[in-house]
Amino acid sequence: MRDLTxxxxxxxxxxxxxxxxxxRGCLSHQxxxxxxxxxxxxxxxxxxxxxxxxxxxDYDSAKPFSDIPGPTGLPFIGTLMQYTGPFRKYxxxxxxxxxxxxxxxxxxxxxxxxxxxxxxRLFDPDHVQAVYQHEGVWPNIVPILExxxxxxxxxxxxxGLGNINGQEWNTMRKAIQTxxxxxxxxxxxxxxxxxxxxxxxxxxxxxxxxxxxxxxxNYLAGRWNLETAGMICxxxxxxxxxxxxxxxxxxxxxANLDIFEFSTKLMFVLPWDFITYRKLSxxxxxxxxxxYSDGRNLINTTVSHIKNLVxxxxxxxxxxxxxxxxxxxxxxxxxxxxxxxLTVFADGLNATVPALLLALHCLAKNPQAQQKAFxxxxxxxxxxxxxxxxxxxxxxxxxxCFKESFRLYPLNLxxxxxxxxxxxxxxxxxxxxxxxxxCSFVHxxxxxxxxxPTEFRPERWLRGSSHFRNHHxxxxxxxxxxxxxxxxxxxxxxxxxxxxxxLLKRFKITTPTDELGLKFQIIxxxxxxxxxxxxxxx
Numbered sequence: 065m066r067d068l069t070x071x072x073x074x075x076x077x078x079x080x081x082x083x084x085x086x087x088r089g090c091l092s093h094q095x096x097x098x099x100x101x102x103x104x105x106x107x108x109x110x111x112x113x114x115x116x117x118x119x120x121x122d123y124d125s126a127k128p129f130s131d132i133p134g135p136t137g138l139p140f141i142g143t144l145m146q147y148t149g150p151f152r153k154y155x156x157x158x159x160x161x162x163x164x165x166x167x168x169x170x171x172x173x174x175x176x177x178x179x180x181x182x183x184x185r186l187f188d189p190d191h192v193q194a195v196y197q198h199e200g201v202w203p204n205i206v207p208i209l210e211x212x213x214x215x216x217x218x219x220x221x222x223x224g225l226g227n228i229n230g231q232e233w234n235t236m237r238k239a240i241q242t243x244x245x246x247x248x249x250x251x252x253x254x255x256x257x258x259x260x261x262x263x264x265x266x267x268x269x270x271x272x273x274x275x276x277x278x279x280x281x282n283y284l285a286g287r288w289n290l291e292t293a294g295m296i297c298x299x300x301x302x303x304x305x306x307x308x309x310x311x312x313x314x315x316x317x318x319a320n321l322d323i324f325e326f327s328t329k330l331m332f333v334l335p336w337d338f339i340t341y342r343k344l345s346x347x348x349x350x351x352x353x354x355x356y357s358d359g360r361n362l363i364n365t366t367v368s369h370i371k372n373l374v375x376x377x378x379x380x381x382x383x384x385x386x387x388x389x390x391x392x393x394x395x396x397x398x399x400x401x402x403x404x405x406l407t408v409f410a411d412g413l414n415a416t417v418p419a420l421l422l423a424l425h426c427l428a429k430n431p432q433a434q435q436k437a438f439x440x441x442x443x444x445x446x447x448x449x450x451x452x453x454x455x456x457x458x459x460x461x462x463x464x465c466f467k468e469s470f471r472l473y474p475l476n477l478x479x480x481x482x483x484x485x486x487x488x489x490x491x492x493x494x495x496x497x498x499x500x501x502x503c504s505f506v507h508x509x510x511x512x513x514x515x516x517p518t519e520f521r522p523e524r525w526l527r528g529s530s531h532f533r534n535h536h537x538x539x540x541x542x543x544x545x546x547x548x549x550x551x552x553x554x555x556x557x558x559x560x561x562x563x564x565x566x567l568l569k570r571f572k573i574t575t576p577t578d579e580l581g582l583k584f585q586i587i588x589x590x591x592x593x594x595x596x597x598x599x600x601x602x
Contacts (some may be wrong), residue, residue, distance in 0.1 A: 126488035142177030159584035173490035222399035256295035464522035
């Protein structure tokens with residue numbers, strides 16, 4: 065964030081007031097705001113490297129695209145009826161098993177058409193590495209949530225960073241990556257993260273029963289993330305931790321979960337089933353309306369407060385860091401600013417929360433690993449419990465615990481790319497414009513790549529440990545890789561590490577929940593409630 069104490073304050077104030085005035089008009093729908101030309105996804109390959117369409121020698125000698133093996137489908141709908149309808153073969157909730165089955169049947173490279181979507185799936189990590197290393201500086205993707213993209217288009221909203229490509233994506237990414245990707249800037253949020261995490265500890269002490277149990281800890285974890293996101297984005301306590309089961313905050317959390325559930329179901333609706341499509345679309349739009357109407361209100365309130373501070377000369381450095389940074393950026397239009405703030409506010413509910421729960425479950429089921437993690441926390445976290453960036457840098461075992469839980473419980477099954485030039489992969493031609501789905505997760509439990517793959521062993525990721533191996537870098541990639549890596553990665557990791565460290569410092573954690581399953585909803589989430597038992601450490 066710019067230095068607000070010197071001459072930069074004049075420029076910052078001018079930029080901030082300009083952003084506020086235009087943002088208010090956009091929020092109240094009184095101005096048309098910036099009109100963005102409609103993005104194209106599968107046909108627009110406008111990155112710098114896309115100009116070169118010449119065929120390589122490998123491409124010329126490779127087998128044609130039509131020879132790529134894959135399941136046989138029907139005209140116009142492909143294999144869609146295997147996933148939906150009365151004759152379906154697969155359960156979409158268990159999409160992980162579907163992909164593993166396809167891999168075992170057809171091998172490391174396969175082609176499948178589901179509805180109007182044709183994609184090539186890559187399972188071999190060497191193939192995945194080759195794609196990533198040759199994707200260039202502006203990789204193209206398909207919309208992460210196609211139904212949400214349609215919703216945003218219908219509401220005259222920005223499609224968001226995950227739904228655009230080319231120069232449009234590059235401009236937006238550059239405008240927000242400073243505040244979200246640089247460790248020093250992300251560390252500015254640590255006071256908020258510590259504060260909310262401490263309150264979660266207090267809530268656990270209040271809510272646990274006589275045996276130390278908290279049933280359906282999923283709910284408290286969701287509220288932790290919502291409260292933390294509220295502080296990072298708006299520097300406002302939402303009160304989510306104190307509210308009851310049927311609270312407003314819980315309904316916001318549920319609306320966000322519904323968005324992903326209905327988006328997943330809409331991907332597999334038969335083209336002639338108009339009734340189901342309309343019903344799901346209506347539910348999806350209602351969930352989006354509920355969540356984003358509240359988000360807009362939060363932005364309105366915060367922007368008004370920032371304006372008052374600026375007008376009175378009271379906005380000091382270090383206050384409203386996130387939203388002030390977005391407001392002062394000349395490369396973000398009003399709609400982009402709104403959707404960026406709302407996306408950061410919402411995304412952790414679908415990724416950070418299950419990641420924390422799964423890592424907790426792994427430690428609760430592996431007391432030796434939990435003891436090692438506790439010893440690391442006990443050594444480096446001070447008595448007052450405040451966790452700084454320096455403290456986080458001294459806790460590699462905590463970080464290894466999360467990476468190992470990502471290996472055992474993959475959350476991101478099919479990272480998508482659109483190749484921008486003709487390439488040859490696995491001996492097959494893949495023409496420019498083809499959608500590739502990266503599915504190297506199938507090897508995360510393979511003895512070919514991991515010793516004792518069914519065991520939870522964080523040490524395998526720690527250099528200097530006898531269990532350390534130079535594992536293939538493109539098997540466990542929960543945040544993707546390269547320029548289109550998840551832009552919220554550092555914020556998510558910081559939130560998770562702080563919360564985990566504080567939990568381990570205060571409690572010994574066990575669970576009566578034997579096994580966890582995952583349910584596919586664009587990304588994977590827990591398929592059941594989880595109970596944890598919290599025993600105070602002496």
